[in-house]
Amino acid sequence: MKTTHQTLDRRTFFSLVGTSIGAIVLSNCLSSCSAPAEAVSPGPSTGGTTGGSTGLTLNLNDAANAKLKQNGGFLYKNGMIIARTKDGSFIAVSQVCTHAGVTVEFDAAGNRIHCPGHGSNFKNDGSIINGPAGSPLKAFKTTFDSTSNTLKIG
Ligand code: FES
Numbered sequence: 001m002k003t004t005h006q007t008l009d010r011r012t013f014f015s016l017v018g019t020s021i022g023a024i025v026l027s028n029c030l031s032s033c034s035a036p037a038e039a040v041s042p043g044p045s046t047g048g049t050t051g052g053s054t055g056l057t058l059n060l061n062d063a064a065n066a067k068l069k070q071n072g073g074f075l076y077k078n079g080m081i082i083a084r085t086k087d088g089s090f091i092a093v094s095q096v097c098t099h100a101g102v103t104v105e106f107d108a109a110g111n112r113i114h115c116p117g118h119g120s121n122f123k124n125d126g127s128i129i130n131g132p133a134g135s136p137l138k139a140f141k142t143t144f145d146s147t148s149n150t151l152k153i154g
Pocket of ligand 1: 119132
């Protein structure tokens with residue numbers, strides 16, 4: 001049996017190795033330079049900045065969510081204040097005031113979001129009624145399923 005060996009000269013060897021390493025480095029660079037997937041993507045704005053999916057669904061039959069069974073009730077969940085307004089619709093906005101970070105409250109009598117920190121008020125879509133806050137609260141879409149009595153946020 002006869003075997004043949006091909007030999008590479010030094011220049012050809014380094015040319016091949018260099019091309020291979022270059023391809024690997026370029027491949028890694030391109031894959032690491034792509035945009036990361038976002039957990040929450042921005043959606044259409046209706047006053048306050050509207051967020052995308054939060055993956056949160058609340059079952060209103062659960063005792064922990066009982067406050068949402070009555071108009072004017074609210075609770076905090078995953079950094080949001082979730083409320084049932086005077087007319088029975090649901091809202092979800094960031095619970096952190098954009099002025100100085102105080103946790104906002106739902107003002108059932110005024111049917112608005114109120115910040116006890118320095119008196120800012122926001123509409124139920126997160127937009128500003130009055131400052132000192134200069135930016136709206138981030139708002140999330142809510143979808144209520146009366147059959148399953150569940151509220152989907154985002
Ligand atoms: S922290 Fe909300 S108004 Fe100042």
